[in-house]
Amino acid sequence: MKPIHDWVGEPGAVTSWHPTRSTLAKVKDAPVSDVPVSYQQAQHLLAYRKHESSGTDMARLNIPSWDIPGRCDVRAMTHVINAYLRRHDTFHSWFEYVETDAGAAAGSGNIVRHTLTNPRDIKFAAVEHGQMTASQWRDHVLATASPWVWDCFHIGMIQREDHFTIYISVDHVHTDAMFMGLAFVEIHMMYNTLVEGAAPLKLPEPGSYDTYCREQHAYVSALTTDSPEVRSWIEFLQHNGGTLPTFPLPLGDPSVAYTGDVITVQLLDKEQGDKFEQACITAGARFSGGVFACGAIANAALTGADTYRVITPTTTRRTPAEFMTTGWFTGLVPITVPVEVDAFGDTARAAQESFDGGLDLAHVPVERVLELGAESHGLRPPESGVPMLSYLDAGLLSPGVIAEWQRLNGTIYSDSRSAYQVGMWVNRVEQETTVTAAFPSNPIARESVLRYLQAMKSVYLSVVEGRSVAVAAIAADAVDLDLKTA
Known part of the structure; x- marks a missing residue:
């Protein structure tokens, strides 16, 4: 992007x-x-x-x-x-x-x-x-x-x-x-x-x-604060003060309407990506669990937090016909990861379990949960700077379609208008794994997001090289990255 x-x-x-x-x-x-x-x-x-x-x-x-x-x-x-x-x-x-x-x-x-x-x-x-x-x-x-x-x-x-x-x-x-x-x-x-x-x-x-739309309306209309899936969302939100998480580093003046900025960082080359995937499998997770684990460990290294909470988008399509349908089928999955900075395997396994166990929550609009629990549970709308971490493996898509898209110089553009959240998309293609981040366009936010992506890359490389995460180095912002703007 x-x-x-x-x-x-x-x-x-x-x-x-x-x-x-x-x-x-x-x-x-x-x-x-x-x-x-x-x-x-x-x-x-x-x-x-x-x-x-x-x-x-x-x-x-x-x-x-x-x-x-x-x-x-x-x-x-x-x-x-x-x-x-x-x-x-x-x-x-x-x-x-x-x-x-x-x-x-x-x-x-x-x-x-x-x-x-x-x-x-x-x-x-x-x-x-x-x-x-x-x-x-x-x-x-x-x-x-x-x-x-x-x-x-x-x-x-x-x-x-x-x-x-x-x-x-x-x-x-x-x-x-x-x-x-x-x-x-x-x-x-x-x-x-x-x-x-x-x-x-x-x-x-x-x-x-x-x-x-009809099926979603019928499902959502039947939800109450006693519904198991709503209770799961409420528990997640209450751990964040009754709302969605916020990005852990400064993003500038929240009262100012900034345009959007985008940065892409290479996390892994092809060989490193294969090694990282094997480390995830050895831990009892998939690549996606490793992605959330790296986000969790980077967050812990920067903030000291022993639990990582983030939302990730996923499709709510389920039938072959829906996968052939244009429309907005995306929902959010809340992810909670207990962090062991020196134990990638444990963190990746916990992240995978949280993601897999929460997939059905994507069918529950978080906005509806906030409405239902506003008075009874003290829930409130999110502030600016909500972080979102997404993972896409292009290898799971049709190889023929991906090859044709790349041959024809296929590109996806964003309109870079006002941005109130920090979106991070980890994309694995044949030759590399990258992360693209969208965030408010101001020097403070850019420095914070670069620092966060720097920490993430350091964690990925630590996993690939089989060494402990250099928490002190991450916290000191000491790693020099080859950054490229998207």
Whole structure:
């Protein structure tokens, strides 16, 4: 993942696809739907309103891009784009905020979903914008409409002499991280098939995000503070003063709305990654448990804390159809790790047990837990600076898809707008393991995050080399790392 301001390249002719006037008219008249808004969508939409009222710009766009040789067949790409948008029902809805009787002063209201009755009413057409420089196309992509506007997504391409770059800019309200691979496979494969003169691909039937929203609403509505999964979340939150954890190092003035910054650090090369995985297996854990253990030991070395608590995202998809569905299916798992700084194996095993044992908690929106336990258990909304640690092993994905993505210079960009949490994504690909961190863009936060990542890398290398973690050196910030910005 890279910040969008790092997206550079030679100028090119930009074409982007947007809804026709007829489509916009039908969307405007779309009836109210009885499908509830998912908890993820609701929190995102309300957060956007909060940012808007305070004059800040929320980080919200997922932007994958890749190169395709030759000249773009605009007609074929138009067909592919329309087929993709009609295929996934999350793109058939838009949202409206309606004040409740309590009124705006109470900050409450209802989010109403409007849904097109006929997906074939969706028709996007190509719009030519002429030559653009990198700064111009970045501004064009960042102009993607807000999540309160139906077409908060668009697809475009930048034509060069011997190739073109396709990009997708989609608001998070309709997507999660898995959308990147799904969209790449569907759009890229379908386009290649058409330009080669073959019949359109017969893709497996997707699931329905509407169905997911209904099922989630029914499940969440039945939760109480006596529900076992809610009690597990409450216990985790109460150990953090009734809310989510905060990053252990300073992040600057929390009252200031900073833009986002991104840093990537190589943790391990291929050989080191294989050794680290073997150390995890020997400990009775997997690579993921080792990731959380390294975060825990680094945290202990920096703060002296003997217990590490963090949240990690994971998909709530369960069926083959859901894995073929675009939408926001991500939930959070609370992880609690008792830390033994000099015993990586024990810490990794405990981390693995916590993660595996908490997977079902991803189906419980933490926001709902905070609502349920506000009065009875003293729970409160999180402060800024909530840390999140994620792990993705690209080797578990389709090797063919990963190879094609890399061959075509596939890249994921973030929009680097206001950032209130510290997200850390550990990604293992064939040649290396890296960690990418997103955080508030200010010198204090940058120094703190660099120090934290430095500590994490030191722990990883200690495990690989079979030596004790140099706690004193970590605490003194004495390790010199080869850092690279994403």
